[in-house]
Amino acid sequence: MKATLKFLTLAIVMVSAFGCAEEESVEAKKAELEELKAQVIELNGNIRALESELIELDPEFAKQNQKSVLITTADASKGNFEHFVEVTGSVLSKKNVSISAESSGRILEIPAIEGMRVRRGQVLAKIDSESIQRNIEEVENSLSLAMTLFEKQERLWKQEIGTEVQYLEAKNRKEGLERNLASLKTQLDKAFVRAPFDGTVETVQVRLGELVQPGAPMFQFVGDSDLFIEADISESYVGVLGKGDSVRVNFPSIGQEIKTKVSSVGAIINPNNRTFKVEVFLPSIANVKPNMLAVMKIKDYENTEAVIVPSKLVLSDNRGDYVFIVAEGKAKKVYIKRGKTFQQNAEILEGLSGDEKLVDKGFREVGDNFNVNIAQQ
The missing domain is CATH 1.10.287 (Helix Hairpins)
Structure with a gap:
């Protein structure tokens, strides 16, 4: 028994000693790693300082030391630039009427139901x-x-x-x-309430057996013809938009687009949302219904000889807007005067002639006079 106790005591002492040795080894390695990192930082600083001195003393070294940035290019173009005001409107009908009773009596029949399309003269209800x-x-x-x-x-x-x-x-x-x-x-x-024209019964406001008097509203009725589009335009466009301006209209629900014109411009500003009404003529088109959503693009500006560049390539600093062009294997910073922007294109009023190659992919990695390498597209 005594021999066993002596053996266990010896084993415990050996394990403790080994653990302490291992712990001291890990701490030593960590300390060594931190020392090496500090040396790397110091070396990098020395390298940058030495490079800066050599660049100032030897321009040729600066050219050789500067790395090329891999880029792609995009062409500036010259052509017709159009700017559109994009707003959302609704299809409405000038034949949106409330049909009322013309005689008194109890309602005997209501053949019409909400959403029903009827022809002119078709009976909507019968009064006793x-x-x-x-x-x-x-x-x-x-x-x-x-x-x-x-x-x-x-x-x-x-x-x-x-x-x-x-x-x-x-x-x-x-x-x-x-x-x-x-x-x-x-x-x-x-006593027979009839549809005044071809259209759709929007709402039925009476019930079977109800007593009605002359002038009592019975149906809300919308005609299929004389449709137009109405939208609210910001007051900032007062004087810019006018009757006869070109309009592109897209109907997202049916995937159809047409070209038409502004038929009426409101003369009053709504004080609640600071907008004015614009009406757009809508020709007869299949599947277009009242209250349908319409996205309108109203042309308010056009320049037939504009310099056009992708708007994403235009950058800004304290001095103004600029782009990077490619010239003699280098990226050149060119300040510009930007005009209007629509969708993905920007109009350039000054600074470019329209035949330049712009830095496209990689335009945020380059600087003025950076060497560039154009990738094959």
Whole structure:
């Protein structure tokens, strides 16, 4: 037993000693690593300082020491530059009306439903007209008798029998009843609410069995023709946009684009959002419906001889806008005067002639007079 205890004690002492030795070895390595890093930093600093001195003393060394940057190029071009105001509008109809009742009575039928497309004259609802129908029957009976009496009186008058007064009274009675009958039939026709033109029933505002009075709204109805597009334009474009300006209209829901013109420009600024209304003529196009979303591009500027460059290549500093062009194997920094920008193109008013090669990929890695190597595209 004593021998066993002595062995265990010895083993514990050896393990502890080994652990301490290993810990001291790790700390030593860490210290050595930090020392080497400090030496690298010092060497890099010395190298940069020495290079700076050599560049000042020997220009040829500067040229040889400067690395080339791998780039691609893009051509500046000269041509027609167009700027558009891009806004979102809605397709509306000038035939957006509320259809009201023209006679009083209880609603007997409502054939129309919301979203239903109907033709002109198609019945949308029927109002109870029983009393009018009875009046028509009574007037028709009276008219039949008055017609018979008038015909007899007319024959007698032609035979110079009877007085002229009797003849005129019979004629007046007949004509009066004819006018009453025509009036009653007009009232009967008003009991049928009809579509005033081809279009779509937007909303049905009455229910079956409901009592209506003349002038009570029954349907909201939108016509298929006389469509136009309306949009709100920022007041900053007042005086820039005018009637007759060219417009490109895109309908995202049907993937169709057309070219048309501004038909009307509003004269009042909305104080709530500082915009004014613009209406655009919309020709007859299949599948275009009222309230459809339309994206409009209204041309407000054009330069037929503009220098055009990709807008992403235009950079700025404290002095102004600039681009990098490629000349004699180097990147040259050229300051420019930028005009308008639309989508991915920028108009250049000064600084470029239009035949330069611009630094494209790699334009953020180059500087003025950097050596460049053009990659094959």
